[in-house]
Amino acid sequence: MKIKLTFKIWLWLIVLSFALLSIFITPNFLQKGVLVSSIETNSPAFEEGLRQGDIIISIDGQKIENVENYLDVMQNKFFSGEKVRTIITTTKSEFVFFSNESLKIVVSEIPRTNVKTGLDLSGGARALVQAENYSLSSEEVNNLIDMISNRFNVYGISDMNVRSVSDLAGKNFVQIEIAGATPKDLENLVSQQGKFEAKIGNDTVFIGGKDIKNVKQAGQDVGIFSCEQFTQGYVCSFRFPVLISQESAERMAEITSKLEVVKNANGQDSLSEPINLYLDEMFYSNLSISADLKGNPATQISIQGSGRGETKLDAYNNAAEEMKNLQTVLMTGSLPFKLQIVKLDTISPTLGQNFTKYLLIAGVIALFSVAIIIFIRYKGLKSSFAPLIICTSEIIITLGVAAFIKWDLDLPSIAGILAAIGTGVDDQIVVLDEAKNKESSISIKERIKRAFIIIIGAYVTSVASLLPLWWAGAGLLKGFVFTTLIGITIGVLITRPAFADIVNLTEKN
Numbered sequence: 001m002k003i004k005l006t007f008k009i010w011l012w013l014i015v016l017s018f019a020l021l022s023i024f025i026t027p028n029f030l031q032k033g034v035l036v037s038s039i040e041t042n043s044p045a046f047e048e049g050l051r052q053g054d055i056i057i058s059i060d061g062q063k064i065e066n067v068e069n070y071l072d073v074m075q076n077k078f079f080s081g082e083k084v085r086t087i088i089t090t091t092k093s094e095f096v097f098f099s100n101e102s103l104k105i106v107v108s109e110i111p112r113t114n115v116k117t118g119l120d121l122s123g124g125a126r127a128l129v130q131a132e133n134y135s136l137s138s139e140e141v142n143n144l145i146d147m148i149s150n151r152f153n154v155y156g157i158s159d160m161n162v163r164s165v166s167d168l169a170g171k172n173f174v175q176i177e178i179a180g181a182t183p184k185d186l187e188n189l190v191s192q193q194g195k196f197e198a199k200i201g202n203d204t205v206f207i208g209g210k211d212i213k214n215v216k217q218a219g220q221d222v223g224i225f226s227c228e229q230f231t232q233g234y235v236c237s238f239r240f241p242v243l244i245s246q247e248s249a250e251r252m253a254e255i256t257s258k259l260e261v262v263k264n265a266n267g268q269d270s271l272s273e274p275i276n277l278y279l280d281e282m283f284y285s286n287l288s289i290s291a292d293l294k295g296n297p298a299t300q301i302s303i304q305g306s307g308r309g310e311t312k313l314d315a316y317n318n319a320a321e322e323m324k325n326l327q328t329v330l331m332t333g334s335l336p337f338k339l340q341i342v343k344l345d346t347i348s349p350t351l352g353q354n355f356t357k358y359l360l361i362a363g364v365i366a367l368f369s370v371a372i373i374i375f376i377r378y379k380g381l382k383s384s385f386a387p388l389i390i391c392t393s394e395i396i397i398t399l400g401v402a403a404f405i406k407w408d409l410d411l412p413s414i415a416g417i418l419a420a421i422g423t424g425v426d427d428q429i430v431v432l433d434e435a436k437n438k439e440s441s442i443s444i445k446e447r448i449k450r451a452f453i454i455i456i457g458a459y460v461t462s463v464a465s466l467l468p469l470w471w472a473g474a475g476l477l478k479g480f481v482f483t484t485l486i487g488i489t490i491g492v493l494i495t496r497p498a499f500a501d502i503v504n505l506t507e508k509n
Contacts, residue, residue: 004505012498015490016393019400023113031091032065033057034107044218045103048095050088055110058089070107114403117410126177127190127344128165131337138164140337141172147335148174148190161408166471173342190339196329197278198301200255200289205275206248208330213299214243215331221302224319227312234315238323239304242330249297257295277303279329280338303330366418367391370425378432386506387428390499391421397494398487413479420487423462427455427496435503448500459492 005013028035033055039046056064059073086097097103130136136144141164149162161177176190196208206212216222217240227236244252259271269291277284285305305326307319371388398417402409434451435444442450466484469477 006498006501006505008494008497008501012393012494015397015494019397022400022404023115023396026111026114028055028110029112031055031110032063033091033110034064034067034070035110037106037108039105044097044099045088045095045105047218048097049093050090050095050103050105054090054092056088056090056107058087060087067107067109074103114406115399116403116406116408125344126175127187128342129174129176129190129339130172130342132340134337136172136337138172141174144174144335144337148176152178174339187341187344190341195278195280196326197281199276199278200252200259200273203251203255205252205255206244211245211248212242212330213245215327216241216243217327224316224323227315227319229312233308233310234312235306235308236312236315236319237304237306238319239302240323240327241300241302243300246297246299249299252293253295253297256289256293259289259294261291261294275301279326366421374429374432378436386499386502387425387432390428390495391424394420394424394487394490394495397490398483401486401490402483407482408479409483410479412477413483416480416483416485417487419480419484420491423458423484423488424491424495427458427491428499430454431496431500431503435500444504448504452496452500455492455496459488462488 036050036052036054036056039050039052056070058064059070062069062073064070064073083098086099086103088095088097088103131140131144145162145164149160152160152162161175163175165173165175167173198205198207222240224236224238227234256271259273261269262272263269271289271291271294274286274288276286287302287304303326305319305322307315307317307322309315309318367388370391371385374387395417398420399409401407402413407413431448431451434447437447463485466481470481
């Protein structure tokens with residue numbers, strides 16, 4: 001039996017082809033290695049020219065084919081504290097590093113499709129935050145998003161999503177998603193307002209962000225310089241210099257000129273008062289002031305702190321994390337509002353690793369269940385396989401649209417795809433019922449037109465019911481709304497007309 005392809009069928013096939021190209025045509029489809037997904041500014045790797053988006057194919061001559069290979073090679077490489085030589089080869093160039101600290105890069109598997117998975121599938125942490133005891137306007141939310149994004153960028157986090165959301169009551173929130181992070185990481189970055197003050201006695205010398213001109217992040221005078229064992233574990237100390245404004249330096253000179261020179265615990269000359277550091281109005285640390293700084297408007301100050309842990313490695317990592325956190329606060333300054341975390345989630349990456357498998361299994365089960373039911377009802381293979389093919393194409397086209405516009409697919413998005421499949425099957429059954437209604441005196445073409453009146457009515461009703469969900473739950477259902485709307489719209493405009501033509505042609509033959 002020869003079927004003449006109509007315009008609607010050709011349109012469906014062309015759109016399906018473009019969707020497949022949108023999903024699978026990637027520049028690195030067959031490339032092996034790991035993708036640099038994030039790299040910290042001013043890190044040794046960044047200074048040598050390694051950039052986000054580069055693909056690492058070998059380290060020290062060892063081939064890197066996946067993240068597991070990368071971790072095996074890099075594990076404990078920099079823990080000795082001594083400078084080590086590292087050769088990283090990418091698809092573009094070769095980089096040689098001599099460093100005693102971590103390269104501060106984050107890697108991930110090379111994506112094999114253009115479909116982007118959201119936090120629900122890739123793993124990480126999500127926080128829904130609002131200003132404490134204050135209702136934010138839309139403009140204030142946008143300003144807050146810029147400041148939070150800047151803080152995360154300085155911290156070296158690039159795989160993130162910070163956006164404004166609102167609930168049905170019109171209350172504004174900020175939603176923060178960070179792939180690969182834990183709730184503790186996110187809570188530490190968000191819950192701190194970041195108000196940093198350095199005081200001598202009751203007099204403020206400088207304020208983080210406002211009076212800080214530069215924070216040094218790499219060099220011989222930056223890092224962790226000692227780790228000592230105590231009865232309850234280890235303590236590792238860090239330090240890094242900051243450059244303060246001339247005005248702050250003169251203010252400190254005026255204050256220190258009134259202090260006395262005394263002997264400290266080490267027998268060295270120092271001033272009678274230390275510099276006390278406060279973070280969010282809580283005492284953080286103090287620094288002794290050398291006697292030669294009395295009345296001296298010095299613009300460079302060394303900030304010191306420490307990290308604790310049960311093991312030396314834990315203490316070292318905690319000190320490195322604390323140093324980076326403090327550097328970030330000093331560079332970005334305080335947020336205009338103290339933030340309150342309304343909801344904090346951790347998302348396992350397990351589902352993301354099996355995203356394709358789960359989606360395929362769910363889709364195949366749903367589609368073949370529908371095909372069996374239709375076969376029992378209409379007792380024909382043609383009637384059974386046509387809806388199966390059309391529903392499969394709707395899934396592909398929906399994923400193609402998501403890949404083309406770079407929409408992140410999350411769990412609600414998958415639910416939306418499955419919901420669109422159900423809607424599509426309902427519409428196809430309406431078309432089949434009308435087409436196979438032999439008792440009607442009107443032509444099959446007119447019967448299919450009548451079916452489309454029902455389909456359009458159902459589509460308008462679905463759109464009207466879905467739109468309010470875009471704002472429900474502070475925007476957490478947007479993925480469901482988006483994929484459902486895309487699926488049913490594709491159905492009404494492309495696949496249902498093609499299906500109707502296929503039915504029309506097969507019923508005539």
